Amino acid sequence: MYAQMVESEASNDDPDKLAEFQARIDADIKIEPKDWMPQAYRKTLIRQIGQHAHSEIVGQLPEGNWITRAPTLERKAILLAKVQDEAGHGLYLYCAAETLGVSRDEITEMLLDGRMKYSSIFNYPTLNWADIGAVGWLVDGAAIMNQVPLQRTSFGPYSRAMIRICKEESFHQRQGYDAIRKMAEGTPEQRKMAQDAMNRLWYPSLMMFGPSDKDSVHSAQSMAWKIKINTNDELRQKFVDQTVPQAEYLGLTIPDPDLRWNEERGHYDYTDPDWSEFFDVIKGNGPCNVDRLAARNKAWDDGKWVRDGLLAHARKKQAGNLAAE
Amino acid sequence: MNTEWPLWEIFIRGQHGMSHRHVGSLHAPDAEMAIKNARDVYTRRNEGVSIWVVEANNISASSPSDKGPLYEPSESKVYRHPTFFDIPDEVGAM
Numbered sequence: 001m002y003a004q005m006v007e008s009e010a011s012n013d014d015p016d017k018l019a020e021f022q023a024r025i026d027a028d029i030k031i032e033p034k035d036w037m038p039q040a041y042r043k044t045l046i047r048q049i050g051q052h053a054h055s056e057i058v059g060q061l062p063e064g065n066w067i068t069r070a071p072t073l074e075r076k077a078i079l080l081a082k083v084q085d086e087a088g089h090g091l092y093l094y095c096a097a098e099t100l101g102v103s104r105d106e107i108t109e110m111l112l113d114g115r116m117k118y119s120s121i122f123n124y125p126t127l128n129w130a131d132i133g134a135v136g137w138l139v140d141g142a143a144i145m146n147q148v149p150l151q152r153t154s155f156g157p158y159s160r161a162m163i164r165i166c167k168e169e170s171f172h173q174r175q176g177y178d179a180i181r182k183m184a185e186g187t188p189e190q191r192k193m194a195q196d197a198m199n200r201l202w203y204p205s206l207m208m209f210g211p212s213d214k215d216s217v218h219s220a221q222s223m224a225w226k227i228k229i230n231t232n233d234e235l236r237q238k239f240v241d242q243t244v245p246q247a248e249y250l251g252l253t254i255p256d257p258d259l260r261w262n263e264e265r266g267h268y269d270y271t272d273p274d275w276s277e278f279f280d281v282i283k284g285n286g287p288c289n290v291d292r293l294a295a296r297n298k299a300w301d302d303g304k305w306v307r308d309g310l311l312a313h314a315r316k317k318q319a320g321n322l323a324a325e
Numbered sequence: 326m327n328t329e330w331p332l333w334e335i336f337i338r339g340q341h342g343m344s345h346r347h348v349g350s351l352h353a354p355d356a357e358m359a360i361k362n363a364r365d366v367y368t369r370r371n372e373g374v375s376i377w378v379v380e381a382n383n384i385s386a387s388s389p390s391d392k393g394p395l396y397e398p399s400e401s402k403v404y405r406h407p408t409f410f411d412i413p414d415e416v417g418a419m
Contacts, residue, residue: 035389081369088366095350098332104352105329164349168370307354308328314355 053093123286136176337373
C-alpha cells in the first residue's frame with residue numbers, strides 16, 4: 001500500500017530450482033540475499049521495497065510542511081521526531097533493497113526521474129494543522145495495516161526492516177489521533193477543521209491499499225512468494241472496520257453515506273474510492289505530484305556538493321593515512 | 326568515478342551487557358560519519374550504548390551452499406546438549 005500496483009515479472013528459471021525455492025517459502029524459511037532466487041522474485045522485490053522506501057522519503061514532505069507552523073512547541077518536537085522516523089524507515093528499506101543488487105544511487109535516480117513510484121497518498125496536500133492529525137491517524141493507520149503482516153514476508157532483510165518499522169509506527173498513529181482529538185474536542189471552528197480533514201483524506205487513505213482485488217493483476221504470484229500477505233480488499237476492509245469506531249469516538253462523520261455495519265458479514269459495508277481518480281494520481285496528475293518530485297530533485301541537486309565534498313575529504317584522509325604508514 | 330558513499334554495516338550494544346548486534350546498514354563517506362549517522366538512524370529510542378561500524382566490503386561471509394559441510398558435524402553430536410543425559414530425580418537439580 002505504500003507499495004501500490006507493484007508489477008510482478010514472469011519467471012523463466014529452471015523449474016527444479018523454482019520448485020525448491022517455493023518449497024522453502026512454503027516452509028517459512030527466510031530467503032537471504034546470497035541465496036538463489038528467481039530473477040522475477042528479485043526484480044519484483046526491488047520494485048516493491050523501492051516503492052515503499054520512496055514513499056517513506058516523499059512522505060516527509062506533506063508533514064515537514066507543518067513543522068515550522070505546529071501550534072505548540074511540544075507538537076513541533078513530536079512532529080519533528082515523527083518526520084525523522086520516516087527518514088529512518090526509508091533508509092532501512094533502501095538498505096534492504098540494496099541487498100538485492102541495486103545501488104542506492106540507481107534507486108534514488110529512478111525515483112527522481114519518475115521511473116519508480118511512491119504511494120499515491122503523498123500527492124495530496126496538507127492544507128492545515130488538522131490534516132497533520134488526520135495523516136498520522138488515517139495514513140499511518142493504513143500503513144500499519146499493511147506493514148504488520150509484512151513482518152512475516154519471505155525475504156529476510158525486508159522482514160527485518162518491517163519489524164523495526166512496526167515498532168516505531170504505532171507512535172505515529174497515536175500522535176496523529178491525539179492531535180486530531182484535541183481539535184475534535186475543541187472549538188466549533190476546530191471541530192469543523194477536523195471534519196474537513198477527514199472529508200478530504202478518507203478516500204485517498206482507502207486508495208492506499210491499491211486497486212480492488214478484481215483489478216489487481218499482480219497479486220497471485222506475490223502472494224505465493226509471500227511478498228504480499230493479504231489482498232488489497234482484505235486490508236482495506238480491516239482498515240475501515242478499525243477506523244469507524246475511532247471516528248465515532250471523535251464525533252466525526254466518515255464521508256460515506258452508504259457506510260453501515262453488515263451483521264451478516266461481520267464487517268462494515270463501505271463505498272470504494274473513485275478509482276479513476278486513483279489511476280489519474282498514479283499517472284502523475286494528482287494535486288501535488290509535480291511539487292513532490294521537484295522538491296526531491298532539488299534536495300538531491302542541492303546536496304550534491306555536500307556528498308562530493310565529504311567523499312573527497314574521506315579519500316584525501318585515507319590517502320594521507322596510507323602515506324603515513 | 327563512483328561518487329556513491331560506501332556502505333557500512335552497523336552493530337549496536339544495548340544497555341544490558343549483551344554483545345554488539347547487527348542492526349542494519351547505511352551509507353557514509355567515512356567511519357566517523359558512519360557512527361554519527363548510525364546514531365540518528367539506529368538509536369533514536371535508546372537502543373544502544375555503543376556503536377561499531379564496519380565497511381561492508383570488509384566483511385567475509387560463509388556461502389549458503391556451504392551450509393551442509395559447515396554445520397553437519399554439529400548435528401550428529403547430540404551429546405553436546407545437556408538434555409542428552411538422564412539424571413535421576415533423586416539427585417536433584419543439576
